[in-house]
Amino acid sequence: MSRRDYRGRGRARDEDRTLPRERARDRERDRPLPRTDVVAVLEKRGRHLVGEPYFQRGPRLIVDRDRRASLGDLVLLRAGQRGKGHAKVVRRIGRPDVARDVIEALMLDRGLRRRFDPAVERAAREPRAVDVPGRRDLRDLTTFTIDPATAKDFDDAISAEQTGPDRWRIWVHIADVSAYVRPGDLIDREAYRRGTSVYVPAKVEPMLPEGLSNVACSLRPGEDRLAVTAELELHGPSVARASFYRSTIRSDERLDYDRVDRIFAGAEPALEPWAQPLAAARGAAAALAARRDAQGALAIESVEPEFAFDREGHVTAAAGVVQTESHRLIEHLMILANEQVARLLSERKVPTLYRVHERPDGSAAERLIAQLASLGVPTPPLPEQPTPQQGAEAIAVASHLVAAYVRRSRRGGIGLNSLVLRALKQARYDPRNLGHTGLGLTHYCHFTSPIRRYPDLVCHRALLSAVGAGEDAPQASRLPGAGDWASARERDAMQVERAADDVARCFLLERTLFETGFDQDFDGEVTGVIGAGAFVAFGDGYEGMLPVRKLHGEWWELNEEGTILNGTRTGKAIRIGDAVRVQVDRVDAPRGRVDLFPVEL
Incomplete structure (x- = not known):
């Protein structure tokens, strides 16, 4: 299974990331928001300048004239300034025939702020890291990042070495955001409010200000950076030893997925000093992949769109981003780190937020099997009145049969995978460790992306508390509400991202039809x-x-x-x-x- 990881999005590198997106397809994407701001197009009606609501139906608003905007402009209006039916221009967004401007308008329409409070920005421009004793110096350890070619924020890096036949030592380094963002401070409160970064074509609504997300916390090559490191010793796919600590690292190389795939295909040489570590990481990822298949993880592939824009903001092209070996390498290592962090926190009973994906109801499995059978797709046997465990196992097997059917018939990939996903419950955040059905894991959390997901920051604080690295454990009484809030913000982000992709597709389609x-x-x-x-x-x-x-x-x-x-x-x-x-x-x-x-x- 894959979730989009492009345009510098650094999207979730774990297999559960597709699930909320599929649910979002069923949600009403044009619901009005309970606020006074309205996205509109300026028009002339008689002697009045009016704003015609752009995304939702509604009454025209009489607009106070503003030098910043002209007739035909896409603007953000604030209603109720001079009585009912009146509004003033808050900002000019652009033109309604420019895709990038319409996507910006969509984000504003969905309630995204698009700016940080000046006080938050100031705090992020000159961040001060907490002084913690015992931070390990790993700057001499060969380290590299693998991200999309257009990525700007790098929140994870890896180091690796092969220690024997089918034995590896893996270091997963994650940006130490918790060293800069302290519980309850200005940046922390704003990060909690946002909950997650929102990535749309050519734009991002970040959870953290740029001073942190793209600078201080970004693991840039050749620069010293603070990290939280998971050091994992693998015997085959099994973890023989795991340790966690704060570190200082220096990335030796900024690799991208395309380049790594060329190296794996033999079309480009790997260079020192990272050639051997990359080969070791590849071997470890292959062993982990075999283990995941044996555990009954879901087998669902998706193709995500990547859009190109010209300087004026028009969509010029789109391409499907398919998960390749380089993507899977990073995904396997990030899932491993997330699993080991969750296992430690569960064993030590430290309050945290887990990423849970509960087993589906037996009736959901029965319906999926009936749906696939109606289409002539091979299905696994299913007992009468299956238990949740039996239902989950049947859905996992069905996902592999669907994948084989799609490869053989070369059709049905989107629709059949959607049926499988709809049979599952939605992944969410919860302070209870309820396991992750999609990954086939009993322990799982989100630890690897604290730059763009608030639950990961919670897990960092919990982990560092558990290993005595200078943080207090999260307050257990606040975690149920935090889990519900983070899950809701994630669902909202998925809806905005889906809608923005649809807008970009439509503009590109109009361009194609005009030309052809x-x-x-x-x-x-x-x-x-x-x-x-x-x-x-x-x-x-x-x-x-x-x-x-x-x-x-x-x-x-x-x-x-x-x-x-x-x-x-x-x-x-x-x-x-x-x-x-x-x-x-x-x-x-x-x-x-x-x-x-x-x-x-």
Whole structure:
């Protein structure tokens, strides 16, 4: 399973990261927010300057004239300044025909601040690290980072050495954010409020100000940085010894995924001093991968979009980012570190936030098996009235069968993986250690990304408290609320990210249609069905809706499993995974929606 890790996002490097995103697809993405700020387009109505709400339906607002904005501009308005129906311009955002400006407007519409309070910014520009005795000097240890080529913040680095046949020592170094962000200070309160960084095409809403996220806490090559290190001794895939401590490191090389893949393919040489450590990390990751397969972890692959923009802010291209061996290397090592931290905290009963993914209900597994069977996909046996444990095992096996079916048939990847994900409960944060079904682990937390996730910062404080490294343990009474808040903020971020991707796709589609003609046919594949129609992935990464009202001459009914639209007159069927040929009927870029009509079913 993969979650997007590009554009400098440094997204979650663990397998549970896809789950909330799939749930977000079902959520209402255009809900109005309970506040007085409105994103609008300035228009002239008679003698008045008015703001026409851009994302949601609502009354026009009479706008006080402002030299910063002109007719046709996309602006942020604050209503109620001079009575009902009046508003003033808070800021000019840009133009409604520029994708980057619309994405910025979307973020503001969803309540993201887009700026830090000046006092928080000042505190981050000149951060002072807490002076802790016993910090280990690892600057002579060969260390490197592996991130997207466009990454700006590097919160994890690794060192590795092979100590014998099937034996390795791995160091996972994570930025010591807790040394700079103290419990209850200005930056900590703002980080808690934000909960997570939000990454959208060409933009980011960071959890921490740039002075920390991109400078003081970023593990840049050739610069001394404070870290929290997990030192792990592996005998095969098993951890023979684990220790945790504060450290000072200096990264020797800033590697990116593409370069590492070229090295692994033999197309580019690895250089000293990091050539042997990289090879050792690769060997350890391969052993960990074999262990994960044996543990019954889910096998779900996803392709995430990466967009390119020109200087004016228009989308010029999109490409699917597929998880490669370099991605999996980092993912395996980060999961290992997260697991070992969670195990230590659980054994020592130190209060913290775990990343939990509970077992699904048995009925969810039964429905998934029925859905896959209705589409002719091989399924595992399932006992009558399965227990949650049996259901989880069946879903894990089903995910592997789906992956094999997709590879063999070369179709159904998006839709079938979505069915598997919908059978699962949603991963969340909880002070109780309830295990992680998606990863097949009994202990798991988020420790490896404290620059962009608040629960990771909580885990750092808990871990450093447990090993006597100068931190107080989190207050247990506050953790249930913190877990609920962090989970909610994560879900909100997923919704914004999904909506922004849809907006960028729509702008690119409009550009493509303008250049090639609006009557262009596209090959597509059905990724989901509902009573109102079929969802279709088409062209180069586009998504749209094929309404049944456009399928004339037939009455369509959804089957009980929710996988097939059956025609009651002709016997035709539209199934998840079916190939279709479509044309674009309408593009609504601000809402990220595309309506299609059929050319060939």
